[in-house]
Amino acid sequence: xFDPVIAPSGTLxxxxxxxxxxxxxxxxxxxxxxxxxALNHCVLNDPRHDWQVExxxxxxxxxxxxLHGSLEEIERHLCDADDHLDTEECRTxxxxxxxxxxxxxxxxxxxxxxxxxxxxxxxxxxxxxxLALRDDDxxxxxxxxxxxxxxxxTPEGDAELAAAVRDSFEPRxxxxxxxxxxxxxxxxxxxxQEAGSFDRWQRQMRPSGPRPGWSVQAVLDWAxxxxxxxxxxxxxxxxxxxxxxxxxxxPAIVEAARSGSDGARCAALHYLAESRDAVVLDLIETAVxxxxxxxxxxAVAAFERMCGEEAVDRARAxxxxxxxxxxxxxxxxxxxGVPSDAQxxxxxxxxxxxxxxxxxxxxxxxVDGAGRLGIACAAPVLRHVYRETASSHxxxxxxxxxxxxxxxxxxxxxxECLWDCEETxxxxxxxxxxxxxxxxxxxxxxxxxxxxxxxxxQTAVRSRIGPDRPTV
Numbered sequence: 001x002f003d004p005v006i007a008p009s010g011t012l013x014x015x016x017x018x019x020x021x022x023x024x025x026x027x028x029x030x031x032x033x034x035x036x037x038a039l040n041h042c043v044l045n046d047p048r049h050d051w052q053v054e055x056x057x058x059x060x061x062x063x064x065x066x067l068h069g070s071l072e073e074i075e076r077h078l079c080d081a082d083d084h085l086d087t088e089e090c091r092t093x094x095x096x097x098x099x100x101x102x103x104x105x106x107x108x109x110x111x112x113x114x115x116x117x118x119x120x121x122x123x124x125x126x127x128x129x130x131l132a133l134r135d136d137d138x139x140x141x142x143x144x145x146x147x148x149x150x151x152x153x154t155p156e157g158d159a160e161l162a163a164a165v166r167d168s169f170e171p172r173x174x175x176x177x178x179x180x181x182x183x184x185x186x187x188x189x190x191x192x193q194e195a196g197s198f199d200r201w202q203r204q205m206r207p208s209g210p211r212p213g214w215s216v217q218a219v220l221d222w223a224x225x226x227x228x229x230x231x232x233x234x235x236x237x238x239x240x241x242x243x244x245x246x247x248x249x250x251p252a253i254v255e256a257a258r259s260g261s262d263g264a265r266c267a268a269l270h271y272l273a274e275s276r277d278a279v280v281l282d283l284i285e286t287a288v289x290x291x292x293x294x295x296x297x298x299a300v301a302a303f304e305r306m307c308g309e310e311a312v313d314r315a316r317a318x319x320x321x322x323x324x325x326x327x328x329x330x331x332x333x334x335x336x337g338v339p340s341d342a343q344x345x346x347x348x349x350x351x352x353x354x355x356x357x358x359x360x361x362x363x364x365x366x367v368d369g370a371g372r373l374g375i376a377c378a379a380p381v382l383r384h385v386y387r388e389t390a391s392s393h394x395x396x397x398x399x400x401x402x403x404x405x406x407x408x409x410x411x412x413x414x415x416e417c418l419w420d421c422e423e424t425x426x427x428x429x430x431x432x433x434x435x436x437x438x439x440x441x442x443x444x445x446x447x448x449x450x451x452x453x454x455x456x457x458q459t460a461v462r463s464r465i466g467p468d469r470p471t472v
Contacts (some may be wrong), residue, residue, distance in 0.1 A: 004047045006390045013038045017047035019059050019392045019421025021429075027063055039063055040073040046094045047390070049359070054392045057097035058452060059421035064102060071109050074099065078117050087122040096123065100130030104452055115139060119146040125164065132170035144177045144185045153188075161188070162195035216241060216249045220256055224263035227294070234266035234298055241271040250277075257283045265291070266298035273302035280306075281314050288325045300328045312336050319344050327352075327362050334369020345369045346378050353381055358388040364397060371401030379406040386413060396425035403432050410434045418443045423454040430460035 007014035012030055015023030016038050027035040039060060048054040063069075074095050083092065096117065102110035111134065118127040124147065131140060151161040165174050178193060180186035214222075219240045226233030245253060257268035257280070269287060272280035280302070287299035303311065303325070311332060318329035330348035333341045349366040356362065363385060370378040379402060386398040399417050402409045410432050417429030418440065430447065433440045447453050448461045 003049065004045065004390075006047060009387050013041060016042050016060075016063075018390055018395065019054070019056050020395070021416035021419030024059070024063055024066070024419040025416065028066060032067060035063075035067055036069050039067065039069065043074060043095050043098055044077045046090055048094075048392075049390055050393075051090050051093065055421050055423065056094060056392075058101050059419075060094075061098045061101035061105065061452075064098070065105060065107075071099070071102075071107075071113060075113055078113070078121060083122050089123055089126060092117075092121070092123045093126055096126045096130055099127075100134060101452060103130070103134045111135065111139075115143065118143050124150070125168065128173055129168070129170045132172040137176060140173045140176050141180070143173065144180060147173075148177075148185060148188065158188075158192065158195070162192040165189065165192045214240070214244055216245050216252060219244060220260065220264035220267060223267040224261050227263035227266075232266070232294075232298075234263060234270050237263075237267035238270035238274060241267065242274065245271070254279055254283070258286070262292055262294050265295050266302075269295075269299050269302045270305070273306050276306065276308050276310070278310070281310065285318075285325070288323065296324065300324050304328050304332065306332075307336075316341065316344065319348065331362065331365040331369075334365045334372070337369065337373065339373060342373045342375045345373060346375050346381075349378060349381055353385065358385045359390055359394070363389075364394060367394065367397045367401050371397075371404045374404055376405050382406070383413070392420070392422045392425070396420070396422045396428070399425050399428050403428055411437070415440055418447070423457050427454075427457045427460045430457055430464060435464060 004017070006017050009015065009018065009020075012023070012026050012035065015026055017023075027039065042056070043060050046056075048056060064071075077095060078092060096114065099110040099114050103114060111131075114127050114131050115135070118124050118131060121127060128143070128147065131143070148161070151157040151164070168174060174189055174193070177185055178189040180189070219237050222240075223233050223237035226237075241253065253268045253271060254277075256264045257272055259265075260268060265287070269280065269283060272283065284299040284303050288296045291299065315329035315332040315337075318325055319333060320326060321329065327348070330345060330352075334345045334348075337345060345366060349363070349370055352360050352362050352366060367382060367385060369375075370382060382398045382401050382405065386395050386402065389395050389398070399409075399413060399420075402413060406412075411434045414429045414433040415437055417425050418433055420426050420429065426447070430444065433444075435441055435444070444461050444465055448458055448465065
């Protein structure tokens with residue numbers, strides 16, 4: 001999937017793509033046709049940089065309800081010929097998830113479209129998972145034959161069916177179909193369930209990797225072999241070294257970390273870091289300066305996993321380095337530093353935004369650190385990250401940091417966060433938004449009554465409008 005093109009944050013489309021609460025508020029105030037066009041663009045062209053973890057579906061479904069939007073554009077997208085040419089889940093997953101939420105709100109047209117797509121669409125398994133949560137037994141039973149017709153009654157088809165049953169997220173449809181009296185349905189699903197269970201058992205009985213009795217050298221060789229195959233095994237190899245290495249093996253492991261082959265060197269660095277061996281910090285610095293890219297990345301990752309005060313002390317010396325180790329050191333101080341480290345963290349935060357922009361992965365820990373350390377003068381930078389980032393998760397982290405650093409948060413960003421796409425951000429808003437704003441009081445009531453809202457958000461809402469709280 002190509003990176004999505006995100007519109008400027010000051011436009012309606014840009015706000016909706018980011019999942020910001022202001023997107024909903026602006027859409028409801030805009031001409032309905034314009035708002036629906038922007039909403040359809042977002043749903044049919046997934047704007048998320050990481051579509052597997054960022055939330056948008058409930059956010060967009062609620063806006064469809066508020067705008068009384070039709071589903072014609074979604075239907076056209078799902079039924080397009082491209083559906084069988086571009087079968088990646090990211091093409092249709094967001095639209096199907098939106099339909100699922102709409103079905104849970106009682107939209108019969110959304111339920112009918114999900115059923116239709118489960119029969120004919122390429123991403124039928126996603127649609128079936130949505131239906132498993134929302135459809136009744138009769139609706140699911142009617143899909144048995146259309147779904148099973150996708151798997152020919154051949155050894156290859158039966159193997160594919162067994163994999164589909166085994167890997168399904170929601171087992172309810174398959175369990176219903178297994179009870180079907182028809183030979184072509186019930187018997188076949190039961191056979192697929194048994195084959196999937198047998199396949200799991202076989203994999204468990206034939207594990208690959210280290211065995212009891214392996215030596216330190218055998219574990220290091222295993223790490224090398226994995227790297228040659230393109231699999232980075234140095235973290236599990238480090239855990240294996242913890243199990244098999246004794247004090248007498250330390251010189252060999254230190255030597256591997258200093259000058260071994262790449263796989264063994266990475267594994268040894270991780271092992272020494274987790275052991276908090278005093279020599280590992282110097283070895284990490286050497287690896288970053290003179291090792292291969294693979295070794296340098298593993299050395300930085302090993303440093304980030306260290307928990308002791310010695311790692312924090314060394315981070316203060318490394319934080320000004322202009323390389324990955326310097327960035328990692330700033331992250332360590334953000335996570336585990338003390339108030340006297342605030343200026344170092346603030347400097348790294350400003351430099352990262354200036355040099356890499358508001359979507360840099362490095363910002364996640366730095367934003368958290370600004371909030372953890374209560375760096376009040378970081379508020380302007382945090383507000384910039386909040387407005388401009390395309391990552392709804394990073395925006396949520398910025399909101400949490402602003403809640404502790406920005407006195408205006410309760411009457412400012414916290415209000416719009418009540419409409420945010422991320423439930424964790426709505427939870428922060430529910431705890432902090434100033435209830436004197438009439439929009440806040442109404443929104444809190446709606447969130448409390450919405451059956452689709454997450455339990456954590458509703459708990460936060462009740463803490464503001466419960467029987468022992470002032471009326472809002």
